[in-house]
Amino acid sequence: MPKSESLYQQVVDISAEYLGPSAERFIGRQITVHLQKNPEKLNKRDIPRLTEWVHITFSLLTDDQKLVDSFTNDLHSLVKTSKKTRIPDAQSK
Amino acid sequence: MRSPNKPRQKQLTDILLLEEQKAESDALFLSIGDGAIVADSKGNISRINNVALDILGYDADDVIGKWYPGTIIAEGESGHAIPFIERPIAKAFLSGRPEVARLYFRKKDGSRVPVSLNVSPVILNGTPVGAIEVFRDISQEVKLERAKDEFISLASHQLRTPATGVKQYLGMVLQGFAGDITDTQREMLTKAYESNERQIRIISDLLRVAHVDAGKVALKRAKVNLNTLVEDVIKEQSSVFMQRHQKIIFKKPDASVLAYIDEDAIRMVFENIIDNAGKYSPEDTKVTVSIKESTDEIRIAVRDRGVGIRASENDKVFEKFSRLDNPLSVHAGGTGIGLYWAKKIVDLHRGDITYESQENKGTTFTVRLPKELDLNDFTE
Numbered sequence: 001m002p003k004s005e006s007l008y009q010q011v012v013d014i015s016a017e018y019l020g021p022s023a024e025r026f027i028g029r030q031i032t033v034h035l036q037k038n039p040e041k042l043n044k045r046d047i048p049r050l051t052e053w054v055h056i057t058f059s060l061l062t063d064d065q066k067l068v069d070s071f072t073n074d075l076h077s078l079v080k081t082s083k084k085t086r087i088p089d090a091q092s093k
Numbered sequence: 094m095r096s097p098n099k100p101r102q103k104q105l106t107d108i109l110l111l112e113e114q115k116a117e118s119d120a121l122f123l124s125i126g127d128g129a130i131v132a133d134s135k136g137n138i139s140r141i142n143n144v145a146l147d148i149l150g151y152d153a154d155d156v157i158g159k160w161y162p163g164t165i166i167a168e169g170e171s172g173h174a175i176p177f178i179e180r181p182i183a184k185a186f187l188s189g190r191p192e193v194a195r196l197y198f199r200k201k202d203g204s205r206v207p208v209s210l211n212v213s214p215v216i217l218n219g220t221p222v223g224a225i226e227v228f229r230d231i232s233q234e235v236k237l238e239r240a241k242d243e244f245i246s247l248a249s250h251q252l253r254t255p256a257t258g259v260k261q262y263l264g265m266v267l268q269g270f271a272g273d274i275t276d277t278q279r280e281m282l283t284k285a286y287e288s289n290e291r292q293i294r295i296i297s298d299l300l301r302v303a304h305v306d307a308g309k310v311a312l313k314r315a316k317v318n319l320n321t322l323v324e325d326v327i328k329e330q331s332s333v334f335m336q337r338h339q340k341i342i343f344k345k346p347d348a349s350v351l352a353y354i355d356e357d358a359i360r361m362v363f364e365n366i367i368d369n370a371g372k373y374s375p376e377d378t379k380v381t382v383s384i385k386e387s388t389d390e391i392r393i394a395v396r397d398r399g400v401g402i403r404a405s406e407n408d409k410v411f412e413k414f415s416r417l418d419n420p421l422s423v424h425a426g427g428t429g430i431g432l433y434w435a436k437k438i439v440d441l442h443r444g445d446i447t448y449e450s451q452e453n454k455g456t457t458f459t460v461r462l463p464k465e466l467d468l469n470d471f472t473e
Contacts, residue, residue, distance in 0.1 A: 025464075026187075028388065029187055029188075029189075029389075032388070032389075033187075033188065033189030034189055034221075049219075049220075052134075052220055052221055053186070053221055055134060056134045056135075056136075056186060056214075056221045056222075056223070056224075057183065057186040057187065059134065059135045059136035060132075060136045060161075060162060060177065060180070060182055060183040060186060060224075061162075061177045061178055061183060062177075063136070063160035063162075063163050065135055068135070
């Protein structure tokens with residue numbers, strides 16, 4: 001049965017490109033502390049607010065605004081597309 | 094009949110009102126008695142008051158519009174720049190709470206100034222729009238503290254050298270280097286030796302406290318397996334517990350619990366708390382140590398079934414040189430700085446130590462270590 005990746009995991013995957021190994025803890029913290037919800041319960045309506053917090057927090061870690069904007073644009077794109085990643089089952093290999 | 098100019102008049106009134114409100118806001122900001130810097134949502138300095146400019150030696154044009162963390166450099170005691178992720182302003186957004194810190198700012202002329210600061214996110218209609226950092230120059234306070242700590246350190250060193258000398262010679266006489274000694278002499282010399290050892294311990298404790306008070310304790314952090322650390326400490330103390338006919342039980346978690354800590358310093362914290370638990374408990378009781386891990390923190394609890402702490406002594410528990418009044422304190426020994434020092438070390442790790450106690454029922458001390466993001470999380 002194909003599984004779709006949770007929205008939270010998609011956010012973490014995007015974040016990992018910018019934050020490396022710390023992505024999950026960084027994003028988890030932003031969701032828990034600023035959105036005050038369980039990261040696994042993240043939904044599309046939360047993305048704009050999450051992006052605001054990620055924008056300002058990441059802006060305090062780097063002066064490269066292009067990088068910051070690239071990160072937040074990538075997060076915003078999750079709202080526009082319905083992204084699903086299929087995990088192929090063993091038989092299809 | 095409506096005046097055709099009414100909408101325009103309202104517009105002008107609104108503009109005047111906005112300007113008035115802005116002027117009031119500016120006046121309020123400029124009149125803050127401490128240094129104040131506002132960073133916008135891009136981390137750029139949008140406002141800075143005259144007190145901040147005076148402390149830092151900058152002109153407004155030097156800093157307005159510039160990226161705050163890279164323009165106003167913050168340093169620790171050692172003189173090394175604090176990494177951006179460890180700056181209080183970043184931590185405020187990582188933790189979601191205002192941050193308080195003491196650090197050094199690098200001034201325009203290259204010198205540095207010690208400051209005490211607090212920083213909070215600025216939220217407008219639920220949206221983060223920036224941060225405000227308020228700080229004050231604490232040069233005088235630092236000078237006084239240094240003088241006091243240097244005095245204690247010097248006095249301790251000056252006391253320790255002769256005390257160690259006395260120990261050496263007493264030891265040599267006891268071992269027979271000065272010839273045979275009588276039983277009475279041995280008894281008296283042994284008591285002198287033990288008193289001298291206590292004296293050296295007190296002086297060492299004073300030095301340790303002076304170091305931590307002077308901010309000279311620089312944590313050497315590494316990823317440490319807390320299960321193993323606690324097991325080691327318990328093993329070291331097991332013979333003492335056996336002598337007291339006490340049991341020490343470790344509720345070890347199934348999975349390893351890793352923490353980014355100064356292993357030697359936290360080891361001493363655990364040694365202190367576990368030792369206290371045994372000392373303040375009667376024979377034939379048990380002490381239980383447990384570790385619990387959540388997303389944001391690790392809690393290490395040490396529970397005894399001892400004499401407990403009276404409510405009237407709550408404010409003495411973490412004080413320097415404070416010995417709590419209880420039936421077993423005659424045998425407890427110590428200088429009364431163990432918990433003071435332990436709290437300082439845990440504070441340096443941005444954690445805390447708390448306790449719950451009931452007289453004659455027992456006490457549980459809990460050390461909380463936050464699982465913080467730090468520079469190593471980005472590189473490991």
